Structure formats: structure tokens, C-alpha cells
Amino acid sequence: MTKHSGRRVFITGGSSGIGLALARSLVAQGAHVAIAARGAEQLERARAELAAEARGDQRVEAFVLDVSDRVAVSAVSAAVLEALGGIDLLVNNAGITHPGYAWELDDEVFERMVQVNYLGTVWVTRAFLPVLMEQRSGQVVNVSSIAGLMGVFGYTAYGASKFAVSGFTESLRQELKPHGVGVSLLCPPDTDTPQLAYEEDLKPVETKALAGTVKPMSAQAVAQAMLDGVAAGRPVIIPGMDGWVTVWLARHFPWLARWVMDRMIRKARA
Numbered sequence: 150m151t152k153h154s155g156r157r158v159f160i161t162g163g164s165s166g167i168g169l170a171l172a173r174s175l176v177a178q179g180a181h182v183a184i185a186a187r188g189a190e191q192l193e194r195a196r197a198e199l200a201a202e203a204r205g206d207q208r209v210e211a212f213v214l215d216v217s218d219r220v221a222v223s224a225v226s227a228a229v230l231e232a233l234g235g236i237d238l239l240v241n242n243a244g245i246t247h248p249g250y251a252w253e254l255d256d257e258v259f260e261r262m263v264q265v266n267y268l269g270t271v272w273v274t275r276a277f278l279p280v281l282m283e284q285r286s287g288q289v290v291n292v293s294s295i296a297g298l299m300g301v302f303g304y305t306a307y308g309a310s311k312f313a314v315s316g317f318t319e320s321l322r323q324e325l326k327p328h329g330v331g332v333s334l335l336c337p338p339d340t341d342t343p344q345l346a347y348e349e350d351l352k353p354v355e356t357k358a359l360a361g362t363v364k365p366m367s368a369q370a371v372a373q374a375m376l377d378g379v380a381a382g383r384p385v386i387i388p389g390m391d392g393w394v395t396v397w398l399a400r401h402f403p404w405l406a407r408w409v410m411d412r413m414i415r416k417a418r419a
């Protein structure tokens with residue numbers, strides 16, 4: 150028995166990267182896990198892999214879902230509750246990125262970031278709130294980013310949508326605490342996933358310079374940090390020392406963080 154045995158967990162974006170690593174870890178620890186994503190083939194591959202690791206009556210389910218589609222979210226959340234027999238942990242992890250200079254990005258990029266990263270989190274959370282509040286237990290984890298806590302060159306569209314996730318989550322935590330439901334915000338640093346690989350060619354040279362030589366964390370390490378943070382009831386979970394120090398510096402010495410970043414950007418441009 151582990152502390153996750155029998156827990157019912159729904160992870161959006163569970164077919165890849167951090168979401169899949171989290172699903173693997175929870176299945177290995179005996180949880181009932183449902184995952185969701187848009188791409189049916191990759192989702193089925195993930196489901197089959199997880200199901201092969203499940204033991205006994207452990208449930209592993211998968212749902213094709215675009216979290217930005219409010220009507221679909223409503224239908225799938227009902228199906229998840231039916232399939233798992235309830236919910237103990239909801240992880241709003243589905244997300245997309247598209248770095249670039251603010252003046253070069255298409256309008257559509259700004260819209261899509263908000264629709265998927267922010268509103269996708271809002272729709273899924275709100276769909277499960279009645280059940281979580283009624284049972285007076287359970288936890289919600291919303292996945293933001295370091296770029297959702299401080300400004301980062303090249304992430305005007307992505308960062309703004311993740312700031313929205315951070316703001317939503319901070320307020321939600323206060324609202325749900327009296328109802329016995331925990332809320333945490335996960336802010337990963339660069340993590341070695343398909344999303345990081347996707348954005349590599351899109352990043353402005355200045356963004357690459359800021360990322361510098363810091364080695365990305367593994368998806369498993371970020372997933373473990375999430376589980377540890379949730380177990381400890383942490384409202385904000387920042388995996389890894391580098392990310393934690395960066396956020397601490399930006400929060401307590403914002404003038405210094407801006408000076409360092411502006412200097413790195415000037416050097417990169419030169």
C-alpha cells in the first residue's frame with residue numbers, strides 16, 4: 150500500500166511529458182488514473198502503457214479532449230467521474246507554448262494560449278468543483294510555469310496565459326480552503342519534454358541566452374516534486390533549486406533580477 154493506493158486522479162495532457170510521467174508514477178503507486186489529450190493515437194499509446202503497469206482492479210482510462218472546448222469538457226468530466234467513481238486529485242496540466250517576439254507572433258497565438266492554457270484550466274476546474282466541494286475533500290493542481298510568476302523575454306503570449314493560471318489558482322486556493330479542498334500551483338522550470346523540443350527553434354536568441362546553460366529537469370523529477378508538494382500541502386510548488394532561486398530573487402530583489410536579465414539580453418543581442 151502507498152499513500153496513492155486507490156486515489157482517483159484525472160490528468161489533462163496525460164499523453165506526454167510531465168503529465169505522462171505523473172500518470173506513470175501514480176499508476177505504479179496504485180492510483181486509479183484517467184488521462185486526457187487531443188491526439189487519439191498518442192493517447193491510446195499512453196493508456197496502453199499505463200494499463201500494462203496496472204494491477205488488480207486498478208482503473209486506467211483515457212479520454213480524447215480539447216480542454217479549450219467548454220462543451221466537450223462538461224461531457225468528459227461527467228464520463229471521468231463515472232469511470233473513476235469520483236475524483237480525489239485533478240491535475241490541470243494540458244498546455245501549449247509558442248515563444249517569439251511580441252511584434253512577430255500571429256494574433257492567433259495570443260488567443261490560443263489563453264484558450265488552452267488559461268481557459269482550459271478554468272473550464273476543467275469548474276467542471277469538477279461541485280463534486281469536490283460536495284465531498285469536502287480532494288486536491289486541484291494547476292500547472293503554470295516559472296514564466297507564469299515572472300516576465301521572461303520571448304514569452305509574452307505564453308507567459309501572460311500562465312500568469313492568468315497563477316492568478317486564478319491563488320484566488321481559487323482561498324475560496325476552496327473553507328470547503329476542505331486543497332489547491333496548488335505547479336511552476337516547472339525548463340523540463341525535458343516534447344514541448345521544450347518544439348519551442349527550441351522558435352526561441353529568440355535572447356530567450357536562449359536567458360535559459361543559458363541550466364540543464365532542463367526530467368519530467369519524472371518534476372512529477373515527483375509535484376507529488377511531494379501536494380503531500381506537503383504547498384500552495385506553490387517550484388521544482389528544482391534553480392527555478393526556486395530565480396523566483397525568490399525576482400520576488401525579493403526585483404530590481405536586481407531585472408538588471409541581471411537586461412544585461413544578459415544586451416549581451417545576447419551583441
Ligand SMILES: NC(=O)c1ccc[n+]([C@@H]2O[C@H](COP(=O)([O-])OP(=O)(O)OC[C@H]3O[C@@H](n4cnc5c(N)ncnc54)[C@H](OP(=O)(O)O)[C@@H]3O)[C@@H](O)[C@H]2O)c1
Pocket residue numbers: 161162163164165166167168185186187188189191214215216217242243244245246265269292293294295336337338339340341342343344345
Ligand atoms: N516542458 C517545459 O519546459 C515546461 C516548463 C514550464 C511549464 N510547462 C507546462 O507543463 C505542462 C506540460 O507540458 P509538457 O512540457 O509536458 O508538454 P508536452 O509533452 O507537449 O505535453 C502536453 C500535453 O498536453 C496535451 N494538450 C495540449 N493541448 C491540449 C488541449 N488543447 N487539450 C487537451 N490536451 C492538450 C498534449 O496532447 P495533445 O497535443 O495530443 O493534445 C500532451 O498530452 C504544460 O502546461 C506546460 O506549459 C512545461
